[in-house]
Amino acid sequence: MYPYPVVVKAVWFNESTGEICWINTKKLPCEEEVTCSSDPVRVAVAIKDMEIRGAPAIGVAAALTIGAYALKVAGRGVEEFTSLVNSAIHTLLKTRPTAYNLFYALTKMQRTLREAVNKTSDTYTIARKLVETALEVYREDVEANLKIGEYGAELVPDNATILTHCNAGALATSAYGTALGVIRVAWYRGKRIRVIATETRPLLQGARLTVYELVKEGIPVTLVTDNAVGLLMRKEKIDLVVVGADRVTRDGYVVNKIGTYMIALAASRHEVPFYVAAPTSTIDLEHTIDQVVIEERDPGEVKYIMGQPITVETVDVYNYAFDVTDPDLVSAIITELGVIKPPYNETIPRTMSKKHS
Numbered sequence: 001m002y003p004y005p006v007v008v009k010a011v012w013f014n015e016s017t018g019e020i021c022w023i024n025t026k027k028l029p030c031e032e033e034v035t036c037s038s039d040p041v042r043v044a045v046a047i048k049d050m051e052i053r054g055a056p057a058i059g060v061a062a063a064l065t066i067g068a069y070a071l072k073v074a075g076r077g078v079e080e081f082t083s084l085v086n087s088a089i090h091t092l093l094k095t096r097p098t099a100y101n102l103f104y105a106l107t108k109m110q111r112t113l114r115e116a117v118n119k120t121s122d123t124y125t126i127a128r129k130l131v132e133t134a135l136e137v138y139r140e141d142v143e144a145n146l147k148i149g150e151y152g153a154e155l156v157p158d159n160a161t162i163l164t165h166c167n168a169g170a171l172a173t174s175a176y177g178t179a180l181g182v183i184r185v186a187w188y189r190g191k192r193i194r195v196i197a198t199e200t201r202p203l204l205q206g207a208r209l210t211v212y213e214l215v216k217e218g219i220p221v222t223l224v225t226d227n228a229v230g231l232l233m234r235k236e237k238i239d240l241v242v243v244g245a246d247r248v249t250r251d252g253y254v255v256n257k258i259g260t261y262m263i264a265l266a267a268s269r270h271e272v273p274f275y276v277a278a279p280t281s282t283i284d285l286e287h288t289i290d291q292v293v294i295e296e297r298d299p300g301e302v303k304y305i306m307g308q309p310i311t312v313e314t315v316d317v318y319n320y321a322f323d324v325t326d327p328d329l330v331s332a333i334i335t336e337l338g339v340i341k342p343p344y345n346e347t348i349p350r351t352m353s354k355k356h357s
Ligand code: MRU
Pocket: 053, 054, 055, 056, 099, 165, 166, 167, 168, 169, 172, 173, 177, 178, 179, 205, 243, 244, 245, 246, 256, 257, 258, 321
């Protein structure tokens, strides 16, 4: 399952305690703090506060939490058990509105619960089924990371300088990452590459997490401020961009970390390929872009950096966590089922039908 080294893990299931464990990404790179729990309320806080973050990691964490919690409450009557697990699912569904993987994973858990309850009233058996489904979601994400890496590496020329935004790495997924999965596989295949990581204000996932992962692995990385991207492109210092996604609509709109759209605009202006690496669990076939909720977060995240005030306390703030990139700015979408090219309104549904067939 792991053909390349996994330098750090975001979330995992501890079979011996029946708990989900995660590394607190808020404390990285200064401290590697691990927390374990089977309490959905505690995990919901961890997702909201972004101890656990990145769309695939959020989905996997939510699924594993339902498995862990089901084991904990197994032994109760089937009605009480079902109602407790359903209410845990609802608690987790309310954590972050944009990451589609959360809805993808929890819908799978709901389906497993429904089907298992129809077959048996033995809550231990049902709980075990829920754990199995959660582990499937986890393994599916590891496999997707690998495949995305393999397909994506083909698009990376030797000697390339690759710009990435935010953190779409191991710390956002189950193993290698999506954008960083592409970078890793290219690196392990012997391509000489360099990475430019944008710091990613306000929470600095690029500076704190992407740099941490790449330095740990020995992949050359240079950190830049978010607003340096235009100049770097003008100076022809970027050969391609690879970013992740929180949600991709059926017609190819990409919702990703705030700042992605500006990078895509600059890339288009300078004819730099702009790739999005995302598993099909990020692709939302049901909602149009106008129906997608763009998360707005606490203004304090903008007014303070690592607890230090940087502006006037009373100022108004917009703190949108994500933005929207139009399909015509996206050169290709790298999924575990292959590289999807425009016209996306045709190619995305066609690719997704392979998954469901
Ligand atoms: O707010 P975050 O840190 O959860 O945002 C993460 C991103 O925007 C990632 O690019 C996206 O979730 C893909 S991670 C493989």
